Amino acid sequence: xxxxxxxxxxxxxxxxxxxxxxxxxxxxxxxxxxxxxxxxxxxxxxxxxxxxxxxxxxxxxxxxxxxxxxxxxxxxxxxxxxxxxxxxxxxxxxxxxxxxxxxxxxxxxxxxxxxxxxxxxxxxxxxxxxxxxx
Amino acid sequence: xxxxxxxxxxxxxxxxxxxxxxxxxxxxxxxxxxxxxxxxxxxxxxxxxxxxxxxxxxxxxxxxxxxxxxxxxxxxxxxxxxxxxxxxxxxxxxxxxxxxxxxxxxxxxxxxxxxxxxxxxxxxxxxxxxxxxx
DNA sequence: CCTCTTTTTTAGAATCATTCTAATATAATA
DNA sequence: TATTATATTAGAATGATTCTAAAAAAGAGG
Numbered sequence: 001x002x003x004x005x006x007x008x009x010x011x012x013x014x015x016x017x018x019x020x021x022x023x024x025x026x027x028x029x030x031x032x033x034x035x036x037x038x039x040x041x042x043x044x045x046x047x048x049x050x051x052x053x054x055x056x057x058x059x060x061x062x063x064x065x066x067x068x069x070x071x072x073x074x075x076x077x078x079x080x081x082x083x084x085x086x087x088x089x090x091x092x093x094x095x096x097x098x099x100x101x102x103x104x105x106x107x108x109x110x111x112x113x114x115x116x117x118x119x120x121x122x123x124x125x126x127x128x129x130x131x132x133x134x
Numbered sequence: 135x136x137x138x139x140x141x142x143x144x145x146x147x148x149x150x151x152x153x154x155x156x157x158x159x160x161x162x163x164x165x166x167x168x169x170x171x172x173x174x175x176x177x178x179x180x181x182x183x184x185x186x187x188x189x190x191x192x193x194x195x196x197x198x199x200x201x202x203x204x205x206x207x208x209x210x211x212x213x214x215x216x217x218x219x220x221x222x223x224x225x226x227x228x229x230x231x232x233x234x235x236x237x238x239x240x241x242x243x244x245x246x247x248x249x250x251x252x253x254x255x256x257x258x259x260x261x262x263x264x265x266x267x268x
Numbered sequence: 269c270c271t272c273t274t275t276t277t278t279a280g281a282a283t284c285a286t287t288c289t290a291a292t293a294t295a296a297t298a
Numbered sequence: 299t300a301t302t303a304t305a306t307t308a309g310a311a312t313g314a315t316t317c318t319a320a321a322a323a324a325g326a327g328g
Contacts, residue, residue: 120224
């Protein structure tokens with residue numbers, strides 16, 4: 001991903017375009033591995049763990065990145081270029097991306113039920129491989 | 135909730151009906167507060183915190199209870215008598231129950247996308263009160 | 269209602285992902 | 299290029315959750 005594009009993505013959202021932020025954003029955009037902060041830090045050794053956490057928080061707040069709670073006690077992160085949701089294998093904790101459904105009816109129902117403006121969502125489904133089922 | 139009913143709910147799911155489990159299950163069924171383990175422990179002072187955690191894990195595994203990740207860094211728990219989902223106020227962290235929508239199309243789409251048997255789900259929506267919006 | 273065996277409970281210690289601190293460095297702007 | 303606000307960093311601190319190992323209770327079968 002070219003530098004200038006990363007810079008624009010950050011600045012458009014009111015974030016200073018530091019080299020660490022560009023590197024982390026580029027990393028997330030080019031990896032479909034749903035990494036944890038620790039995994040990002042391990043791969044990008046020149047960036048401190050604190051900065052990885054700080055940057056992820058900013059990227060999540062800006063909407064560029066989402067958190068996935070995979071129930072293995074660590075937060076996973078995913079670049080959110082296209083709206084999608086996650087299906088988590090309960091045995092292996094593998095995280096699968098899916099995007100073939102329309103969330104709008106759900107958002108409308110939520111708005112009606114709560115009176116809140118819906119600003120985001122997490123949809124996570126848990127599944128077991130049929131060949132693992134007892 | 136009568137003792138015998140709580141006992142049956144646990145035993146039907148292969149869990150020994152200890153007094154601690156019955157008390158915690160009864161607590162969750164009668165409170166709509168989405169408590170944390172610490173809150174439950176504070177209210178039920180005779181039950182150790184370790185047992186509260188152990189019991190919640192069993193109840194979640196059995197499907198009687200669900201975990202809510204409200205992004206305040208503590209897990210909240212909710213008795214899952216009727217399928218429903220949660221809307222979380224991003225400012226106050228208040229958790230609102232909602233049940234007025236049909237998740238089946240979503241589960242079918244997830245099964246098709248992943249090839250997994252869908253065994254559970256978390257649907258959490260985040261919203262802001264219109265009067266808090268800038 | 270007595271074993272017996274397995275599972276559960278418990279207090280306290282341990283873990284470890286995440287957050288905080290406060291000193292240094294860098295980005296944005298004029 | 300100076301200024302000022304914001305970001306980065308290493309290391310310490312936090313705190314929710316998990317672990318440990320010993321004592322207690324549940325459930326099954328006589």
